[in-house]
Amino acid sequence: MPAHTMRAIRLHEHGGPEVLRYDEVPVPEPGPGEVLVRVRAVGVNPPDWYLRDGLTNMPPEVRPQFDLPVVPGTDVSGVVEAVAADVTGFAVGDEVFGLLRFPGFDGGAYAEYVAAPASDLAHKPAGLDHVHAAGAPMAGLTAWQFLIELGHDHPSPFQAARHRTVPLGAGTTVLVNGAAGGVGHFALQLAKWKGAQVIAVASGAHEAFLRELGADRFIDYTKARAEDTVRDVDLVLDCVGGRGSRRFLRTLKRGGALFPVFFGEYDDEETARLGVTVSGTQVRSSGAQLAELGRLLDAGTVRVAVDSTFPLADARAAHERAARGHIQGKIVLTVA
Incomplete structure (x- = not known):
């Protein structure tokens, strides 16, 4: 069993990467339906720095409530340390990974241990x-729920209609803007898995990477505009x-359809005139x-690209890396 305390990154106030503090806190106890995971690695995602900033980029009416101090983070991979009595399918020693409690902001993954809902976890692929x-x-499930299967009936806070995927296959062409990032590089690979032709848009530094992942055509946005x-x-x-998304x-x-992963601004009259749809969802x-x-x-059909890794104690440096942009794949925190 773990010690009574652990190290975790916590926010006591909002601000830049400097507000991420490496604290000693109690090890959580798994409640009903939960398992205790000894964390080995944590994925860094945009909601982590949104939370750090105080969610100021979200409209107040849909902004989740939370109390400080808070442990950020939702993406975790680790080993099951304890299992609640009502949990089946997982046992002590199992290697697992998951997106925890999203779209909430109480995942608590930036820590040595985390109490995780069993329903949010899957067994870690042996080859990974x-x-x-x-x-x-988070990035993989975002691409999956946008492109392959929504898999839930929860309404998006950003649109009234339920998001519907577009059938992908031979003869289908998909353009992925921001293709080198976390969601983008998964989306490219999932579209290729379904047989679609993929146009990848990113800066020129990522061309070889995206060609290797299967991009049929590459557009360097610093030299040409996709539209x-x-x-x-x-x-x-x-x-x-963002504001420029409607140009696509x-x-x-x-x-055809435009699926914006992040907020965009669109004109209903324009979309009706063009005979296209705009649809989004919120990953869960x-x-x-x-x-x-x-x-x-596990089969190697899809792979995860890692931009960089940082020890958990250096979460600030990981957020500083994220702020510099031009990320190729994912930033990951490691836990000794």
């Missing part, structure tokens, strides 16, 4: 080490979003879907 497994859950050179795409997955509407054929924890993705990871 903990670092790569920790890089998969000026691409037409008749079935689906755009925009992993960047011009790349779509009639009946799912051990069952992660197990499906895990089988692809």
Whole structure:
């Protein structure tokens, strides 16, 4: 059994990476439906720095409530240390990975131990080490729920209609903007797995990486604008979003769809005139879907790219790396 205390990163206030503190805190106890995981690696994701900043990028009406101090983090890979009496399917010693309690902000993954809902976990693929497994859950499930199967009936806080995926296969063309990042590099590979042609948009430094992952065409956004050179795409997955996202509407054929992973601004009249749809969703924890993705990871059909790793105690440096941008794959924290 673990000691009574552990080290964890906590936020006592909001601000830049300097507010991430390496504290000594009690080891959590698993409640009903939970397992205690000894953490080996933690994936770093945008919601981690959104939380650090105080969620100021979210509209107040959909901003989750939480109390400080808080342990950030949702993506974890580790070893089961204890199992609640009502949990089946996991045993002490099992290697697991998961996206914890998302879309909430109480995952608590930046720690040596975490109490995790068993339903959020899957067995870690045997062929994947903990670092790569920790890089998969949020980014991989985001790509999965946008492109392959939503898998839940929870409404998105950002649109009234339920998100619906676009059938992918031979003859389908998908443009992925921000293809080198966490979600983007998973989306490219999942679209190729389904047989689609993929146009990858990123900076030129990522071309060889994205070609290796299977991109059929590459556009260096520093030299050319996709909306000026691409037409008749079935689906755009925009992993960047923001005010400029609507420019990708011009790349779509009639009946096509734009899926923005992050917030964008769109005009209903324009989309109606073009005969296209804009749809998004909010990724949710799912051990069952992660197990499906895990089988692809174990087979080598999909792989996790790791941009960089940092010890848990150096979470500040990991967030500073994220702030510099141009990330290739995932940033991961390691736990000794």
